[in-house]
Amino acid sequence: xxxxxxxxxxxxxxxxxxxxxxPLIARKARSGQFVILRVSEDGERIPLTLIDWDPKDGTITxxxxxxxxxxxxxxxxxVGDVIHDLVGPLGKPGEIALYGRVCVIGGGIAxxxxxxxxxxxxxVGNYVVAIIGARxxxxxxxxxxxxxxxxxxxxxxxxxxxGIKGYPSDVLKGLLESxxxxxxxxxxxxxxxxxxxxxxxxxxxxxxxxxxNSLMVDGTGMCGCCRVTVGGKTMxxxxxxxxxDGHSVDFEELMARLRMYEEEEKLAIKVMEGCGCRSWM
Amino acid sequence: xxxxxxxxxxxxxxELPVEKxxxxxxxxxxxxxxxxALAEAARCLQCTRPLCVEMCPLRIDVPGxxxxxxxxxxxxxxxxxxxxxCMPAVCGRVCPQERLCVLGCKNVIGDPINIGGxxxxxxxxxxxxxxxxxxxxPSTGKSVAIVxxxxxxxxxxAELAKRGHHVVVFEALxxxxxxxxYGIPEFRLPKKVVKQEIDYVRRLGVEIKTNIVIGRTLxxxxxxxxGFKAVFIGSGAGLPKxxxxxxxxxxxxxxxNEFLLRVxxxxxxxxxxxxxxxxKVRGRVAILGARGMDxxxxxxxxxxxxxxxxxxxKLVGRVDDIRRGIEEGVKLQPSTKPVKLLGDENRxxxxxxxxxxxxxxxxxxxxxxxxxxPGSEFLYSAETVVIATDHVPNTVAAIKTARNVKVDEKxxxxxxxxxxLMAADGVFAGGDVVSGAASVIEAIKAGKRAAxxxxxxxxxx
Numbered sequence: 086x087x088x089x090x091x092x093x094x095x096x097x098x099x100x101x102x103x104x105x106x107x108p109l110i111a112r113k114a115r116s117g118q119f120v121i122l123r124v125s126e127d128g129e130r131i132p133l134t135l136i137d138w139d140p141k142d143g144t145i146t147x148x149x150x151x152x153x154x155x156x157x158x159x160x161x162x163x164v165g166d167v168i169h170d171l172v173g174p175l176g177k178p179g180e181i182a183l184y185g186r187v188c189v190i191g192g193g194i195a196x197x198x199x200x201x202x203x204x205x206x207x208x209v210g211n212y213v214v215a216i217i218g219a220r221x222x223x224x225x226x227x228x229x230x231x232x233x234x235x236x237x238x239x240x241x242x243x244x245x246x247x248g249i250k251g252y253p254s255d256v257l258k259g260l261l262e263s264x265x266x267x268x269x270x271x272x273x274x275x276x277x278x279x280x281x282x283x284x285x286x287x288x289x290x291x292x293x294x295x296x297x298n299s300l301m302v303d304g305t306g307m308c309g310c311c312r313v314t315v316g317g318k319t320m321x322x323x324x325x326x327x328x329x330d331g332h333s334v335d336f337e338e339l340m341a342r343l344r345m346y347e348e349e350e351k352l353a354i355k356v357m358e359g360c361g362c363r364s365w366m
Numbered sequence: 367x368x369x370x371x372x373x374x375x376x377x378x379x380x381e382l383p384v385e386k387x388x389x390x391x392x393x394x395x396x397x398x399x400x401x402x403a404l405a406e407a408a409r410c411l412q413c414t415r416p417l418c419v420e421m422c423p424l425r426i427d428v429p430g431x432x433x434x435x436x437x438x439x440x441x442x443x444x445x446x447x448x449x450x451x452c453m454p455a456v457c458g459r460v461c462p463q464e465r466l467c468v469l470g471c472k473n474v475i476g477d478p479i480n481i482g483g484x485x486x487x488x489x490x491x492x493x494x495x496x497x498x499x500x501x502x503x504p505s506t507g508k509s510v511a512i513v514x515x516x517x518x519x520x521x522x523x524a525e526l527a528k529r530g531h532h533v534v535v536f537e538a539l540x541x542x543x544x545x546x547x548y549g550i551p552e553f554r555l556p557k558k559v560v561k562q563e564i565d566y567v568r569r570l571g572v573e574i575k576t577n578i579v580i581g582r583t584l585x586x587x588x589x590x591x592x593g594f595k596a597v598f599i600g601s602g603a604g605l606p607k608x609x610x611x612x613x614x615x616x617x618x619x620x621x622x623n624e625f626l627l628r629v630x631x632x633x634x635x636x637x638x639x640x641x642x643x644x645x646k647v648r649g650r651v652a653i654l655g656a657r658g659m660d661x662x663x664x665x666x667x668x669x670x671x672x673x674x675x676x677x678x679x680k681l682v683g684r685v686d687d688i689r690r691g692i693e694e695g696v697k698l699q700p701s702t703k704p705v706k707l708l709g710d711e712n713r714x715x716x717x718x719x720x721x722x723x724x725x726x727x728x729x730x731x732x733x734x735x736x737x738x739x740p741g742s743e744f745l746y747s748a749e750t751v752v753i754a755t756d757h758v759p760n761t762v763a764a765i766k767t768a769r770n771v772k773v774d775e776k777x778x779x780x781x782x783x784x785x786x787l788m789a790a791d792g793v794f795a796g797g798d799v800v801s802g803a804a805s806v807i808e809a810i811k812a813g814k815r816a817a818x819x820x821x822x823x824x825x826x827x
Binding site: 123155 | 637
């Protein structure tokens with residue numbers, strides 16, 4: 086059945102991987118694209134990056150952290166359950182080319198997307214260095230897969246429970262200062278990380294691509310909820326992106342817009358979890 | 367005197383009292399009762415050369431259906447309309463009748479007939495009692511794909527299905543209806559009515575597939591590969607146009623489409639209990655642009671302290687709805703233009719800077735352009751802003767095909783043969799994606815026209 090969950094795995098606490106039957110999306114999907122889904126009849130539309138897809142068995146793979154009402158609801162679904170609405174692939178595909186030496190950076194949940202991109206960049210013959218970071222060791226998803234894939238892997242954690250204590254951008258900075266050369270840096274993860282990476286690479290004039298997670302409603306260019314200033318021009322993340330030149334993105338604006346519904350997001354979780362709080366009434 | 371008065375005056379459409387309207391998204395116009403409909407129908411002069419019919423883009427037999435109302439044959443009256451228009455309950459509510467059929471009404475000594483009100487009465491009556499499905503031609507064995515389930519797509523689909531073709535409609539969003547679903551608010555057009563009209567189209571044999579973006583999930587070329595013999599693109603004019611002024615991307619600034627999508631499609635007015643999609647309306651709301659009345663009225667219902675529409679010349683909308691908006695408290699500031707938006711330290715919009723406009727020198731054609739009055743800049747404090755200027759066509763389906771579909775670079779519209787609405791071999795287009803943002807009824811008309819030429823095309827191929 087379409088939109089049926091055929092496989093579910095908990096990669097780390099609150100981080101889940103799901104394989105979903107979506108033959109049309111699997112046939113068209115390209116690296117860097119995303120889907121929009123709704124878990125229930127009254128659900129919100131949220132974008133999730135495509136982590137893998139298999140046109141032969143007609144499935145796509147999604148990885149998400151249960152952080153908002155919708156992702157928590159999604160996390161409750163099990164194998165055999167059906168996702169109410171699923172549409173894609175959306176967004177422009179990322180550029181997979183032979184650059185030479187490439188550094189792929191992933192932070193938090195987006196390590197999954199970084200792994201996917203590293204795989205594609207490796208396939209076309211690039212020398213790939215990966216730097217991944219998470220809050221703590223148990224959240225370092227896809228670490229083993231990356232280890233077996235890339236030419237060199239650096240691992241960071243915020244609390245130092247594994248690898249280097251600090252952020253991936255610090256590692257990148259160290260590498261560049263010690264004379265490492267990259268033709269492309271690809272960063273995906275929290276905005277603060279993508280911003281830091283872009284700042285590190287700017288003086289070295291290294292082409293830096295970031296994959297933005299703007300808020301979206303339709304995801305097809307209709308609403309402009311996801312608009313972001315890139316190089317002084319307004320772009321729609323859903324149709325002009327999600328990948329942009331990191332040196333041109335107005336991260337401050339992006340981060341402010343991502344906070345627009347902070348209160349409502351908390352409220353939605355409270356209502357969903359039925360904590361007894363009536364402040365929303 | 368009493369009798370004369372009845373004949374002269376239009377029977378007023380019952381409405382929700384103003385004080386009740388702002389507490390709900392329920393429909394404001396309540397529709398005629400049977401008694402009221404009969405009284406209004408009795409006023410029709412039954413002209414022998416009716417101008418109302420000529421003024422209707424679909425040439426609906428207005429005196430004919432009004433005569434049937436007088437005879438108490440409401441279902442037959444509805445069927446008469448439905449022959450020409452697959453969604454009379456929608457058009458009775460959203461057509462700008464005052465510029466179409468009602469403008470043609472020759473009842474010069476009294477008020478014109480409320481044709482929309484009567485259309486709505488019989489259409490609702492028929493939906494309540496169950497719509498009879500007309501005869502459908504024997505299957506031709508040919509399939510047609512329709513891109514977009516708005517008024518253009520649905521009317522093309524209905525016509526083609528009646529002629530025996532297998533029709534599949536592809537919709538990008540999770541609910542069908544296009545602008546009827548995402549664009550027009552519940553208080554003007556209840557979604558239940560839209561669903562009922564779509565159900566009728568489905569019952570003609572039309573299949574509707576949601577969550578498929580033609581140009582992304584599937585391309586027009588894929589559709590031909592899958593065996594469709596013709597494709598109709600009715601993807602509408604659903605892309606927002608920004609103002610290009612500083613501060614447009616501040617928090618709290620919505621495009622009209624985002625605002626309406628959240629309210630209408632996602633039912634954000636039910637957040638957090640009945641919908642998980644939020645919307646943020648607080649303090650004073652500035653609506654920038656002539657298309658903003660629906661958003662303004664929605665903002666008042668969402669608890670705005672004050673809502674003001676700033677626009678240049680003329681508001682877009684039906685007179686009744688503009689009047690209702692003003693009754694509800696929407697403020698209007700014509701002859702103004704936004705200059706920039708200013709935010710607070712959290713990048714939330716705080717102030718809108720505007721400038722007053724005056725007519726400039728007439729050009730060769732005698733038209734005057736509005737020009738800013740020097741030194742007339744003023745500020746309006748607002749925590750929510752909606753940009754409601756223009757919409758541009760959505761041509762992703764047209765662009766992502768190897769077939770030679772041409773798009774006008776300046777207007778962003780699909781170029782078609784004006785007679786056949788053909789854009790490339792086997793590919794047809796109509797509605798807002800061809801004309802630019804227009805009306806529901808014009809889109810229905812384009813869908814019907816396209817259906818005729820698609821039918822002719824299919825019978826030859």
